[in-house]
Amino acid sequence: xxxxxxxxxxxxxxxxxxxxxxxxxxxxxxxxxxxxxxxxxxxxxxxxxxxxxxxxxxxxxxxxxxxxxxxxxxxxxxxxxxxxxxxxxxxxxxxxxxxxxxxxxxxxxxxxxxxxxxxxxxxxxxxxxxxxxxxxxxxxxxxxxxxxxxxxxxxxxxxxxxxxxxxxxxxxxxxxxxxxxxxxxxxxxxxxxxxxxxxxxxxxxxxxxxxxxxxxxxxxxxxxxxxxxxxxxxxxxxxxxxxxxxxxxxxxxxxxxxxxxxxxxxxxxxxxxxxxxxxxxxxxxxxxxxxxxxxxxxxxxxxxxxxxxxxxxxxxxxxxxxxxxxxxxxxxxxxxxxxxxxxxxxxxxxxxxxxxxxxxxxxxxxxxxxxxxxxxxxxxxxxxxxxxxxxxxxxxxxxxxxxxxxxxxxxxxxxxxxxxxxxxxxxxxxxxxxxxxxxxxxxxxxxxxxxxx
Ligand code: AMP
Numbered sequence: 448x449x450x451x452x453x454x455x456x457x458x459x460x461x462x463x464x465x466x467x468x469x470x471x472x473x474x475x476x477x478x479x480x481x482x483x484x485x486x487x488x489x490x491x492x493x494x495x496x497x498x499x500x501x502x503x504x505x506x507x508x509x510x511x512x513x514x515x516x517x518x519x520x521x522x523x524x525x526x527x528x529x530x531x532x533x534x535x536x537x538x539x540x541x542x543x544x545x546x547x548x549x550x551x552x553x554x555x556x557x558x559x560x561x562x563x564x565x566x567x568x569x570x571x572x573x574x575x576x577x578x579x580x581x582x583x584x585x586x587x588x589x590x591x592x593x594x595x596x597x598x599x600x601x602x603x604x605x606x607x608x609x610x611x612x613x614x615x616x617x618x619x620x621x622x623x624x625x626x627x628x629x630x631x632x633x634x635x636x637x638x639x640x641x642x643x644x645x646x647x648x649x650x651x652x653x654x655x656x657x658x659x660x661x662x663x664x665x666x667x668x669x670x671x672x673x674x675x676x677x678x679x680x681x682x683x684x685x686x687x688x689x690x691x692x693x694x695x696x697x698x699x700x701x702x703x704x705x706x707x708x709x710x711x712x713x714x715x716x717x718x719x720x721x722x723x724x725x726x727x728x729x730x731x732x733x734x735x736x737x738x739x740x741x742x743x744x745x746x747x748x749x750x751x752x753x754x755x756x757x758x759x760x761x762x763x764x765x766x767x768x769x770x771x772x773x774x775x776x777x778x779x780x781x782x783x784x785x786x787x788x789x790x791x792x793x794x795x796x797x798x799x800x801x802x803x804x805x806x807x808x809x810x811x812x813x814x815x816x817x818x819x820x821x822x823x824x825x826x827x828x829x830x831x832x833x834x835x836x837x838x839x840x841x842x843x844x845x846x847x848x849x850x851x852x853x854x855x856x857x858x859x860x861x862x863x864x865x866x867x868x869x870x871x872x873x874x875x876x877x878x879x880x881x882x883x884x885x886x887x888x889x890x891x892x893x894x895x896x897x898x899x900x
Pocket of ligand 1: 540541542543544545546547548561563594610611612613614616617660663673674
């Protein structure tokens, strides 16, 4: 007996993640070959009648759902891991301590993403805790210079973090391969890292593993701070922490010296080391053993090459101070002489809290948020997502495929409005696209970057 499309769709149905124990995808399937997820609109459910009910035209979502349970090649790809959920997996990008990172494409939106794949059997309780912090920090961070997390996908043996793809490599490899950055490139790169860290600290997230390897580029100079595995959320910025995290060459002296430390000041120190590395191509503290490195850092002895411009030298000295509370605050860094010629895109530099333009800007921003929301909803509809899919989806459920598509489309809409635009150094050729920038949602209420013009 033939099976109608509606019947086939009923045979494989993923419950909204919110209804599932442990917030995992749960496939209820009569023919359960593999772990996949699929979406159906329950309004499709009706009496089995192939001739009457088979629609002439399937939406992309319906086609994908059908392929995932009917098409032999798609099913095989799902079994061998060439597909995970709605993502088509391609080549290897890199390796971490507990993960492999692969390039992938969303089967519906066609956007490129990076899949960070973790083998669940290798995750002890400590690693699981770090991972859940990584997920929780990334979920809260929507900033142009922080790598986006779109979705988390779980199969019986693996966990997949679906991340924004940063195809421009990392800062460490860039400097190792091409040498130190020019003064202007250092300014543009450092300004973006500062912007990201200021945003994080404003919502009490501490990175704790800032290093050149964790600064990725989505294009040749657009920075994405990545790897939140050691991050933590504190109740306030004076919360004392006591876990040693991060990479020793970037570690602040108090991490070796004291019983506890203040998170934001440890991130600030690491930024000083990063800045030194960017402008000189070498590390300020070097030693053959960890013991010697530790001594070097505690003594705070380093020398800045004389050819580093004076304002940059002053900034490095202001950051790399052995006494944590004497270190430059982020706002001071943003206002320092060295960064004076840097103009942040308007999107990165929200207006001061109260000024006569505030109401106008607020309403302009609300209009833009609505416009963006409409654009995303329109694209979702074109792909075949119904109002019911959206209503069933918990808005913040990072383990839902609807959230994955939503976040990818939302990021795409934000990028088309210039949210990934770069700061510029006055005197450099301006990008005309930047001129039309508007305030970027999510930064407005939390960041007080000054407009350095
Ligand atoms: P991780 O496990 O985060 O240390 O990542 C391992 C390697 O994969 C890194 O060194 C990066 O080169 C690469 N990588 C990680 N995330 C991404 C991404 N979102 N886009 C591109 N490459 C990435």
